Amino acid sequence: MKILTVGGGGREHAIITALSRSPKVEKLYAAPGNGGISAIAECHPEVKATDIEGMVSLAKKLKPDYVFVAPDDPLVMGMVDRLNEAGFKTFGPKAKAAVLEGSKVFSKGLMKKYGIPTAEYETFTDPDKAIAYIKEKNSYPTVIKCDGLALGKGVIIAEDEAQAVNAVKSMLLDGKFGKSGSEIVIEEYLTGPEVTVLAFTDGKTVKPMISSMDHKRAYDGDKGLNTGGMGTIAPNPLYTAEKQAECMEKIFLPTVRAMEKEGRPFKGCLYFGLMLTPGGARVIEYNCRFGDPETQVVLPLLETDLVDIMEAVWEERLVGLDIKWSDKACACVVMASGGYPEKYETGKEIKGLDAKGQYEGVYVYHAGTKIEDDYLKKEAKYLTAGGRVLGITAVDKTLQGALDKAYGAVKDIAFEKAHYRSDIGKRALESGYDLI
Ligand code: AMP
Ligand code: GLY
Numbered sequence: 001m002k003i004l005t006v007g008g009g010g011r012e013h014a015i016i017t018a019l020s021r022s023p024k025v026e027k028l029y030a031a032p033g034n035g036g037i038s039a040i041a042e043c044h045p046e047v048k049a050t051d052i053e054g055m056v057s058l059a060k061k062l063k064p065d066y067v068f069v070a071p072d073d074p075l076v077m078g079m080v081d082r083l084n085e086a087g088f089k090t091f092g093p094k095a096k097a098a099v100l101e102g103s104k105v106f107s108k109g110l111m112k113k114y115g116i117p118t119a120e121y122e123t124f125t126d127p128d129k130a131i132a133y134i135k136e137k138n139s140y141p142t143v144i145k146c147d148g149l150a151l152g153k154g155v156i157i158a159e160d161e162a163q164a165v166n167a168v169k170s171m172l173l174d175g176k177f178g179k180s181g182s183e184i185v186i187e188e189y190l191t192g193p194e195v196t197v198l199a200f201t202d203g204k205t206v207k208p209m210i211s212s213m214d215h216k217r218a219y220d221g222d223k224g225l226n227t228g229g230m231g232t233i234a235p236n237p238l239y240t241a242e243k244q245a246e247c248m249e250k251i252f253l254p255t256v257r258a259m260e261k262e263g264r265p266f267k268g269c270l271y272f273g274l275m276l277t278p279g280g281a282r283v284i285e286y287n288c289r290f291g292d293p294e295t296q297v298v299l300p301l302l303e304t305d306l307v308d309i310m311e312a313v314w315e316e317r318l319v320g321l322d323i324k325w326s327d328k329a330c331a332c333v334v335m336a337s338g339g340y341p342e343k344y345e346t347g348k349e350i351k352g353l354d355a356k357g358q359y360e361g362v363y364v365y366h367a368g369t370k371i372e373d374d375y376l377k378k379e380a381k382y383l384t385a386g387g388r389v390l391g392i393t394a395v396d397k398t399l400q401g402a403l404d405k406a407y408g409a410v411k412d413i414a415f416e417k418a419h420y421r422s423d424i425g426k427r428a429l430e431s432g433y434d435l436i
Contacts, residue, residue, distance in 0.1 A: 001307065004029040004062055005041065006079065007049050007070035010334075010367035010391040011292035013037050015070055015306075017363065018299040022307040029062055031055060035382050036366025036390075039356040052079050056086050066091060066310060072149060075268075075288050076102035091310045093288050097259060097266040101288040104185045105147045111283060114258040116251055118283045119143065121187035127172040133186060134164045141189040146171055148180030152228055157189065192277040194284065195239045196232075196294045199252060199272065200309055202318040203265030206256045208248070210301050210325050211239040212294040213428060218341060220423045227341045228388060231424030232332045233399060234297040237431050238276060247274065247281050255286070267313055296365050296391045297330040331402040332393040333410050333424050334367070338417030340387035345417065350382040350389070352413035357382050362409045365391040384415055399425055 001024045005016050013036050016028055020040050033043025047054040050073050059067055067083050069075055069092035078095035092098075099106050111118040124130035134142060144167040146154030154177050158164035171181035199208040212234040218224030251272060259266045271287030271294075290298075299306070303324040312321045337344035350369065357380070358364050368386015392413065394405035403425045410420060 001025055001066070002027045002029070002062065002064045003066045003068060003307075004031065004059060004064040005068040005070060006031055006055060006074055008032040008034045008037065008043075008045075009071075009292055009386075010365040010388065011290055011295040012070050013365040013367070014296045014299050014363075014391075014393075015068060015290065016041050017365070018302060018306040019068070022305045024305070024307045029064060031058055034366050035369035035371045035385070036357040036364065038371060039358075050074055050077065052077060052082050055079060056082055059083060059086065059088050065089065066314070068092065068310065070289060072098075072101055072287065072289050076149060089314050091313060092268040093266050097264045097268075098288040099264070100259065100266065100270070100286045102149060103147050104145050104285075105183055107286050108185055108187075110255075110258055110262070114254055116254050116258070116283060117280060119187040119190050121185050123147075123183060123185050124168075125172065125183045127168055130168045130172065130184060130186060131165055134161065134168070139189075140164070143187045143189050144168060144171070145185045145187065146177045146181040147183040147185065148177075150177045150180045152226065153177075154180055155226075190275050190277050190282055190284070192275045193238045195236045195243075195274045195276060195281075196291055197239070197247065197252075197272045197274060198290060198294060198298055199270045200313060200318060200323070201256050201266055201268070201270050202313045202316040203260055203267050204256070204316065205318040206252045206270070207318060207321075207323050208244070208252060209298050209323075210234050211236040211244075212291075212297050213238070214291070214294060215421060215424055218336075218419075218421075220421050225341050227336070229291075229293045230334045230336065230421045232293045232297045233402075233425045233428055234294070234301060234330045237399075237428045243276060243281060247272070251281060251283060255283075267316075292367075293332050293334055293365075293388075293391050296332040296363075296393050300330050300363060300393060300395050301326040301328060326395070328395050328397055329399040329402045330393065330395045331399060331406045331425050332365070332391045333403075333406045333420055334388050335390045335392065335410060335413065335415075335418050335420045336388050337368075337384055337386070338419045340419065344387055346384050346386065348384045348415040348417070350384060350413065350415045353382055355380050359392070359409045359413060361394070362405055363393040364409070364413070365393055367391055389415065389418070399428060403429075
């Protein structure tokens with residue numbers, strides 16, 4: 001089987017690595033791909049992940065059996081719809097289902113209509129009405145969110161009235177987030193640990209994967225700006241079997257059924273961003289795709305062939321598939337360019353990797369790298385090419401063991417101004433998880 005994967009980050013490297021383990025796979029392609037992915041898949045950097053027509057043309061040329069669309073933008077823009085019209089099988093939701101991530105106004109409305117637990121909220125397009133609502137509620141912190149996609153930056157937690165009013169103005173008046181911020185959601189601030197649960201669904205059946213925990217802030221102790229994710233662990237020890245049962249009954253099944261009822265069956269990977277509040281689990285956000293860097297710690301624990309799952313989702317027979325998971329733990333430490341998520345430099349040489357961009361005993365998932373394009377050089381040289389550069393990922397019997405392996409490799413891998421958090425998994429270990 002030939003598979004084309006759309007995307008070029010650490011998540012896609014983890015997906016392609018999992019696909020490469022399948023005995024069914026003969027050839028893997030990626031567009032655009034990246035330096036690390038090129039060691040296991042033929043990359044097509046000339047086609048950007050958001051170039052829908054370009055991707056359809058590439059698929060016509062490569063004739064893959066499946067196209068795996070991994071990132072949010074092409075899914076929300078309808079890449080799966082176009083590929084299906086052109087006769088290709090795909091993994092990923094159509095645009096009318098991807099709206100679950102593409103519009104928070106839609107997803108909040110769906111949750112309200114079907115009684116799926118989430119933060120209380122109101123939506124606004126008129127800044128005066130939004131500000132009047134904030135003043136009337138007079139409860140802080142309060143959470144202000146853009147309706148549409150905003151590279152993870154469209155959520156502002158306002159600590160007081162001035163910050164809340166500024167947030168509303170930046171979105172509805174100043175157009176800081178473009179069209180994504182032309183409608184906003186103002187919602188109740190919730191507290192509690194966060195859990196990510198990715199789930200396979202074919203539109204009718206939902207099969208949750210192993211849970212995970214992201215570390216979103218840039219610096220140790222959850223300080224600094226929000227990032228795309230500085231590290232992850234799986235499973236998430238705070239997500240007990242009891243919580244899983246509650247989420248299945250109150251969130252996962254109702255969501256998939258609601259989408260089917262609305263005529264928007266969701267096929268692919270549905271991302272549940274959950275908060276375990278004192279009043280029960282609540283949905284913080286849905287994403288219409290695998291998380292990054294959650295995928296990097298979840299897929300190494302998958303024992304079932306990902307190609308078998310992809311086929312079962314496409315053919316809507318997930319109900320009959322038994323998906324097996326390892327009982328080990330996995331940890332991913334992200335090495336980023338100094339300055340990320342703000343300004344940073346690229347083009348720095350990465351030292352400590354072998355010719356395939358790997359390091360023995362761990363998975364090195366490349367997020368933002370490229371290979372130096374000097375064909376006269378015998379040895380491949382990897383250069384930094386993004387904010388998040390590498391996700392150093394290890395599996396072990398215990399979380400402590402996985403973290404030790406990952407941090408051991410991190411010490412040997414270097415590039416100028418590399419930055420990483422040194423406390424990934426610390427909170428989970430403190431919860432006593434590894435004592436079992
Ligand atoms: P989102 O993009 O919706 O996941 O929001 C980004 C981050 O903002 C989440 O991971 C939470 O840490 C935080 N957040 C979002 N909504 C809320 C809320 N209602 N209460 C508290 N924190 C929130
Ligand atoms: N790690 C958060 C996300 O993928 O949206």
